[in-house]
Amino acid sequence: KVDEDSIKKTVAENPVVVYSKTWCSYSSEVKSLFNKLGVSPLVFELDEMGPQGPQLQKVLERITGQHTVPNVFIDDKTTKEGIKVANTLAAVQFLTDADTLKLYRKGELEPLLSEAKAK
Amino acid sequence: KVDEDSIKKTVAENPVVVYSKTWCSYSSEVKSLFNKLGVSPLVFELDEMGPQGPQLQKVLERITGQHTVPNVFIDDKTTKEGIKVANTLAAVQFLTDADTLKLYRKGELEPLLSEAKAK
Numbered sequence: 216k217v218d219e220d221s222i223k224k225t226v227a228e229n230p231v232v233v234y235s236k237t238w239c240s241y242s243s244e245v246k247s248l249f250n251k252l253g254v255s256p257l258v259f260e261l262d263e264m265g266p267q268g269p270q271l272q273k274v275l276e277r278i279t280g281q282h283t284v285p286n287v288f289i290d291d292k293t294t295k296e297g298i299k300v301a302n303t304l305a306a307v308q309f310l311t312d313a314d315t316l317k318l319y320r321k322g323e324l325e326p327l328l329s330e331a332k333a334k
Numbered sequence: 335k336v337d338e339d340s341i342k343k344t345v346a347e348n349p350v351v352v353y354s355k356t357w358c359s360y361s362s363e364v365k366s367l368f369n370k371l372g373v374s375p376l377v378f379e380l381d382e383m384g385p386q387g388p389q390l391q392k393v394l395e396r397i398t399g400q401h402t403v404p405n406v407f408i409d410d411k412t413t414k415e416g417i418k419v420a421n422t423l424a425a426v427q428f429l430t431d432a433d434t435l436k437l438y439r440k441g442e443l444e445p446l447l448s449e450a451k452a453k
């Protein structure tokens with residue numbers, strides 16, 4: 216079943232989720248960026264899911280306002296929102312800056328951010 | 335008619351030719367790079383040509399060994415070959431380095447290159 220609830224559930228249960236297309240270089244760049252940082256995102260290849268692919272893309276557009284790939288969700292407990300949507304390759308590059316992600320993985324980012332409430 | 339001769343003729347008659355797809359970011363990057371450098375390439379959007387698009391892609395694969403987009407031809411009189419094929423975005427970024435292209439447009443690149451026969 217492809218609807219908003221199923222996507223929200225997937226995103227809530229996995230720290231990093233990438234909606235991608237196998238032949239798209241921007242999508243590959245995002246996937247390899249995560250791999251380089253030692254993160255194994257949950258990846259959905261929209262072009263390999265049959266009719267569910269375009270359906271999923273429509274629901275993603277409703278949730279994030281974006282119909283393009285890569286469409287990335289990063290669970291960021293550091294912010295109240297819980298789930299941060301990185302809509303573009305550039306945003307992912309920013310969010311997954313090696314230092315930030317390493318700190319986050321080690322649980323050191325959160326204390327830093329709460330100390331610097333100003334963030 | 336889409337065959338090797340028609341592509342070779344197009345490429346011979348136009349200094350810069352880009353085979354692209356409208357929704358592909360890599361293709362858009364190549365097109366905007368040329369625009370930034372004041373070059374108006376001849377652009378073929380393979381996804382807007384009906385059945386000729388995939389046919390053209392097959393012939394391009396035969397000529398350049400590459401089935402992907404962007405597929406770029408830059409007429410480079412500075413080399414014996416005449417037509418330089420820049421198969422990737424990175425190659426285009428290298429070839430269209432602002433200085434190189436400006437020199438070329440002003441006719442100053444060729445003398446420089448022939449002086450430096452070593453190139």
Ligand SMILES: N[C@@H](CCC(=O)N[C@@H](CS)C(=O)NCC(=O)O)C(=O)O
Pocket residue numbers: 239240241242282283284285302303304305357358359360
């Ligand atoms: N700026 C966006 C660009 C995303 C984008 O344009 N994606 C293209 C593929 S590279 C796409 O999904 N195109 C389909 C469409 O535009 O309908 C990013 O950095 O992710």
Ligand SMILES: N[C@@H](CCC(=O)N[C@@H](CS)C(=O)NCC(=O)O)C(=O)O
Pocket residue numbers: 238239240241358359360361401402403404421422423424
């Ligand atoms: N490294 C190449 C990548 C080209 C590429 O993979 N293009 C993709 C679209 S971004 C493509 O044509 N994919 C179709 C396919 O792989 O069949 C470049 O820089 O141009």
Ligand code: FES
Pocket residue numbers: 238239240241242357358359360361
């Ligand atoms: S389809 Fe070319 S970069 Fe995405």
